[in-house]
Amino acid sequence: MIPAPDPAFAAEVRAAIDGKTKPPGSLGRIETLAERLALLLGTVEPRLGTCSLTIFAADHGIVARGVSKWPQAITAQMALNFLAGGAAANAFAGALGVSLRVVDAGIAAPPDHPGLIDRRMGAGTADSASGPAMSAETRDAALAAGRALALEDPADALAFGEMGIGNTAAAALLAAKLLDLPVEELAGPGAGLDAEGLARKRAILAEAAARTGPLTASEALAEYGGFEIAMMTGALLGAAEARKPALLDGFIAGAAALAAERVAPGAARAFVHAHRSAEPGHAAILAALDADPLLDLGMRLGEGTGALLAWPLVKSAAAMLREMASFEAAGVSGPS
Amino acid sequence: MIPAPDPAFAAEVRAAIDGKTKPPGSLGRIETLAERLALLLGTVEPRLGTCSLTIFAADHGIVARGVSKWPQAITAQMALNFLAGGAAANAFAGALGVSLRVVDAGIAAPPDHPGLIDRRMGAGTADSASGPAMSAETRDAALAAGRALALEDPADALAFGEMGIGNTAAAALLAAKLLDLPVEELAGPGAGLDAEGLARKRAILAEAAARTGPLTASEALAEYGGFEIAMMTGALLGAAEARKPALLDGFIAGAAALAAERVAPGAARAFVHAHRSAEPGHAAILAALDADPLLDLGMRLGEGTGALLAWPLVKSAAAMLREMASFEAAGVSGPS
Numbered sequence: 008m009i010p011a012p013d014p015a016f017a018a019e020v021r022a023a024i025d026g027k028t029k030p031p032g033s034l035g036r037i038e039t040l041a042e043r044l045a046l047l048l049g050t051v052e053p054r055l056g057t058c059s060l061t062i063f064a065a066d067h068g069i070v071a072r073g074v075s076k077w078p079q080a081i082t083a084q085m086a087l088n089f090l091a092g093g094a095a096a097n098a099f100a101g102a103l104g105v106s107l108r109v110v111d112a113g114i115a116a117p118p119d120h121p122g123l124i125d126r127r128m129g130a131g132t133a134d135s136a137s138g139p140a141m142s143a144e145t146r147d148a149a150l151a152a153g154r155a156l157a158l159e160d161p162a163d164a165l166a167f168g169e170m171g172i173g174n175t176a177a178a179a180l181l182a183a184k185l186l187d188l189p190v191e192e193l194a195g196p197g198a199g200l201d202a203e204g205l206a207r208k209r210a211i212l213a214e215a216a217a218r219t220g221p222l223t224a225s226e227a228l229a230e231y232g233g234f235e236i237a238m239m240t241g242a243l244l245g246a247a248e249a250r251k252p253a254l255l256d257g258f259i260a261g262a263a264a265l266a267a268e269r270v271a272p273g274a275a276r277a278f279v280h281a282h283r284s285a286e287p288g289h290a291a292i293l294a295a296l297d298a299d300p301l302l303d304l305g306m307r308l309g310e311g312t313g314a315l316l317a318w319p320l321v322k323s324a325a326a327m328l329r330e331m332a333s334f335e336a337a338g339v340s341g342p343s
Numbered sequence: 344m345i346p347a348p349d350p351a352f353a354a355e356v357r358a359a360i361d362g363k364t365k366p367p368g369s370l371g372r373i374e375t376l377a378e379r380l381a382l383l384l385g386t387v388e389p390r391l392g393t394c395s396l397t398i399f400a401a402d403h404g405i406v407a408r409g410v411s412k413w414p415q416a417i418t419a420q421m422a423l424n425f426l427a428g429g430a431a432a433n434a435f436a437g438a439l440g441v442s443l444r445v446v447d448a449g450i451a452a453p454p455d456h457p458g459l460i461d462r463r464m465g466a467g468t469a470d471s472a473s474g475p476a477m478s479a480e481t482r483d484a485a486l487a488a489g490r491a492l493a494l495e496d497p498a499d500a501l502a503f504g505e506m507g508i509g510n511t512a513a514a515a516l517l518a519a520k521l522l523d524l525p526v527e528e529l530a531g532p533g534a535g536l537d538a539e540g541l542a543r544k545r546a547i548l549a550e551a552a553a554r555t556g557p558l559t560a561s562e563a564l565a566e567y568g569g570f571e572i573a574m575m576t577g578a579l580l581g582a583a584e585a586r587k588p589a590l591l592d593g594f595i596a597g598a599a600a601l602a603a604e605r606v607a608p609g610a611a612r613a614f615v616h617a618h619r620s621a622e623p624g625h626a627a628i629l630a631a632l633d634a635d636p637l638l639d640l641g642m643r644l645g646e647g648t649g650a651l652l653a654w655p656l657v658k659s660a661a662a663m664l665r666e667m668a669s670f671e672a673a674g675v676s677g678p679s
Binding site for chain 1: 364371421435
């Protein structure tokens with residue numbers, strides 16, 4: 008989707024970064040981030056002033072099998088908590104000047120709140136351990152809705168989060184199919200399963216994965232994805248299409264990113280992986296995407312909290328490239 | 344200086360964090376950071392709205408021996424670059440809404456600029472390889488000037504940076520004396536020495552360290568410190584006295600933090616180590632202070648760039664504790 012950078016422009020970007028008043032490479036990963044942003048935006052003076060967070064919320068049929076410690080009702084309750092401003096994502100977004108919207112991608116029993124954006128694909132997915140989570144038509148509708156939400160977003164950078172009890176199970180199944188790895192290796196404790204609960208989750212997911220053979224990314228999204236994961240995949244494709252940096256949280260967003268890159272190779276050039284999740288599946292996804300998250304703060308909440316905390320780094324990297332003086336312009340000497 | 348937290352209040356803080364609408368511990372290090380901020384500020388509703396960056400600039404007599412790849416004139420040139428708004432610290436501070444001031448703690452040939460805050464302790468330190476870098480009186484004046492600068496600062500959080508060609512050499516010597524470790528193990532390439540240059544730097548520093556026996560922190564500051572390091576030490580003590588979080592950059596700021604903690608045990612409860620430096624001495628300092636920086640982005644510039652990038656995390660941690668709803672208040676169910 009996004010082509011490899013033009014070598015001449017890439018050299019121009021590198022020279023602009025190296026000409027800034029600092030020892031070459033001394034800003035470490037902020038320099039490589041600035042380089043990626045410049046290549047994505049097609050300018051050596053990238054301007055990233057605003058960021059939005061879109062949280063996709065949905066429920067999962069497989070939760071009835073016992074893959075989560077938390078009741079399904081939490082999804083709707085947390086959606087309401089986002090809308091009331093009481094969640095971690097609200098606190099971070101407020102502190103960091105990021106706008107926040109909440110999309111009902113398919114909550115089982117959605118809360119009645121005028122702020123909730125209705126893109127419902129159903130009252131939760133079907134149980135993917137016994138059949139497809141959603142139809143091909145619903146998957147396409149979810150992808151299209153996500154794409155449209157990203158394209159209509161006026162912010163310079165788009166952060167994405169999710170809420171859905173059971174969605175680490177869906178993400179593990181999706182990643183297992185996309186990476187051709189045993190789902191047991193990718194499944195983790197999610198929001199706090201103990202060893203016994205995790206063993207049960209892994210057994211259920213192994214049964215679900217055994218239901219199908221090799222799948223394309225599109226097929227895997229319908230068979231195992233959640234509505235929020237499919238819609239986020241569409242939103243990531245929309246962000247890439249708009250050449251806007253997409254800030255990705257952890258494991259769930261990583262699974263959506265992997266699906267997006269498989270659907271439209273090159274899309275991942277727009278993705279900024281914000282935070283390394285403790286979920287074992289995230290490491291496998293990151294390796295497949297050759298990505299190394301900016302932050303590693305031991306968080307495992309989702310909601311876009313990791314993506315939010317990376318926004319100041321993204322903003323600062325762009326500002327570095329746009330605003331720093333060159334050695335020449337500042338009259339600063341080089342090394343002896 | 345700052346006493347150990349009252350156990351009852353510490354329990355109250357922990358309960359407040361655990362009662363927020365998230366799985367316990369799911370915000371990882373943001374939770375432990377919020378806990379530290381609450382204990383420092385003495386409230387379960389910490390408010391951190393503003394942050395300032397103070398950059399201390401000074402020169403080092405030991406540079407004449409050849410411990411840096413860069414000419415001494417860079418210190419003054421970069422001070423001017425800060426004042427003109429062209430440095431990395433300016434770009435980050437602007438992006439993150441942090442105010443910035445530049446203090447001449449003892450630049451050899453300071454630039455003529457009305458914005459430069461004059462706290463000059465001399466035209467660079469003396470060569471610490473042949474004698475004390477500064478007198479005890481000058482050290483005390485530097486500590487007092489730094490403390491006053493911190494106490495008069497109205498910001499809620501105080502970030503500190505430095506600029507001084509040769510100051511990784513001074514920091515390595517200071518840390519070696521405070522930690523009773525061979526200085527060769529603590530000295531690194533600084534702003535880009537090659538293997539040969541590093542070997543020369545290590546030999547010079549070993550000679551300098553051999554000049555004295557065991558020293559107190561105050562003695563070590565006078566023997567080996569830079570003016571900017573001594574003044575930052577004073578500022579850190581002032582921040583701790585004011586019970587404000589002090590955001591510390593990398594190796595140089597770490598050496599000042601270690602000195603401050605030795606001068607006034609307990610001061611380190613106010614310190615937030617922002618970024619892990621690649622300089623080998625930083626790891627030793629962090630181990631001594633039992634500290635683990637929030638960021639590891641491969642930066643090695645100084646100027647407060649690391650401290651600046653940690654400010655959004657500090658601000659977000661405080662906002663999390665102050666603004667997030669409790670399970671009870673939000674009507675969100677607990678785990679089953």
